[in-house]
Amino acid sequence: xxxxxxxxxxxxxxxxxxxxxxxxxxxxxxxxxxxxxxxxxxxxxxxxxxxxxxxxxxxxxxxxxxxxxxxxxxxxxxxxxxxxxxxxxxxxxxxxxxxxxxxxxxxxxxxxxxxxxxxxxxxxxxxxxxxx
Amino acid sequence: xxxxxxxxxxxxxxxxxxxxxxxxxxxxxxxxxxxxxxxxxxxxxxxxxxxxxxxxxxxxxxxxxxxxxxxxxxxxxxxxxxxxxxxxxxxxxxxxxxxxxxxxxxxxxxxxxxxxxxxxxxxxxxxxxxxx
Numbered sequence: 001x002x003x004x005x006x007x008x009x010x011x012x013x014x015x016x017x018x019x020x021x022x023x024x025x026x027x028x029x030x031x032x033x034x035x036x037x038x039x040x041x042x043x044x045x046x047x048x049x050x051x052x053x054x055x056x057x058x059x060x061x062x063x064x065x066x067x068x069x070x071x072x073x074x075x076x077x078x079x080x081x082x083x084x085x086x087x088x089x090x091x092x093x094x095x096x097x098x099x100x101x102x103x104x105x106x107x108x109x110x111x112x113x114x115x116x117x118x119x120x121x122x123x124x125x126x127x128x129x130x131x132x
Numbered sequence: 133x134x135x136x137x138x139x140x141x142x143x144x145x146x147x148x149x150x151x152x153x154x155x156x157x158x159x160x161x162x163x164x165x166x167x168x169x170x171x172x173x174x175x176x177x178x179x180x181x182x183x184x185x186x187x188x189x190x191x192x193x194x195x196x197x198x199x200x201x202x203x204x205x206x207x208x209x210x211x212x213x214x215x216x217x218x219x220x221x222x223x224x225x226x227x228x229x230x231x232x233x234x235x236x237x238x239x240x241x242x243x244x245x246x247x248x249x250x251x252x253x254x255x256x257x258x259x260x261x262x263x264x
Contacts, residue, residue, distance in 0.1 A: 010239050011264075015249055015256040026172060028160045035167040040158055040223040052249070052256055085258065086244040087237055091172040093245040105219055107142050112218040113225040117147055117184070124147040124184055126217065132143075 010087050017048060018090040024060060025092055029104065032081035032095040038104035039112040041070075043092065055080045057094060075100030108132040142219050149180060150222040156192060159224040161236065164213035170236035171244040173202075175224065187212045189226060207232030240264040 009016065019025050024042040031038055043051065047058040047067055057078035061068040071077030077099035084093040098104060105112040114130035141148065151157050156174040163170055175183065179190040179199055189210035193200040203209030209231035216225040230236060237244040246262035 011260075013258050015258050026158045028169060028172060030169060037160060037162060037169070037225050040160060040218060040225075052251060083249045084245040084261075085247055085249055086172060087239050087241075087246070091244075092249075093169055093172075107219050109219075112223075113216040114219070115217055117215045117217055117224075119184060126145050126147050128143075129216075 006088075009089050015085065016089055017045075017085070017092075018088065019045065020090070024062070025090060027057075027059070027092040027094055029057065029078060029094045029096050031110075032097050036111055037113055038078075038096070038098070038110065048092075051080065051083070051094075057096060070104075071099060074106065076103055078104070138220075141221050147217065148221055149177075149217070149224075150220065151177065152222070156194070157222060157224055159189075159191070159226055161189065161210060161226045161228050163242075164227040164229050168243055169245055170210075170228070170230070170242065180224075183212065183215070183226075189228060202236075203231060206238065208235055210236070 017025060023044050026040060027043050028040050029038045030036060041059040042062060044060040047060045050058040057070045057080060059068045059070060078096035079099065080094060081097055082095040103110040109130045109132060115126040115128050117124050118127055149157060155176050157180065158172060159175050160172050161170045162168060173191040174194060176192040179192045182190040189202045189212060191200045191202060210228040211231065212226060213229055214227040235242040241262045241264060246260060247258040248261050249256050250259055
């Protein structure tokens, strides 16, 4: 992209979200109180629009191919405390307060990132650092 | 996916990264000391392999279509403190210590997420919360 376009994207006040070719942006959700990274998910334009309009996180489920209001079945509704965009406007950071049991992961953990990758003979292995 | 496959992905010790159709996984990098979310970027299999082998974050630049060792030009090398994978093994969380000036963003901020999205008449607007 040109310098002028880059400067507008990076320093301008206009929100011009850049979706990928598949129509999605990646969003990382963190617990607004603790700062813990809870999950990473995707939004299409409709999910982003509904999130901005309602203050509740909506995502696009790639596996189910449908709009998904987080917490509809689990109660783990994510209320937006602050939504940020990155320098080139192709990724989102959501600081959220979580309803229900306060978790985000369907396995029962607070965060989806409950396993550490460790090098081992024959390849990398996973170590669980948060029990279900 | 079947329940058995999901259980293996979610609770097994085998690291079986699931790349998207475009061969990429999303990775969120956070400052290991402060917990601040620094940036979000992508890895292909080679970037992930080099990251695991060297302990230094490598990414795949979608805009430049090439492997990218973060910090090669900026000095903002990201040393891996801990690498985690999420429940369905399609996203990564890297806790890193940053070399150089300690930042991650090419605009001069520590984090790429320096702007808040705010609703406004006529659409959402951006407010800078961290000066360059």
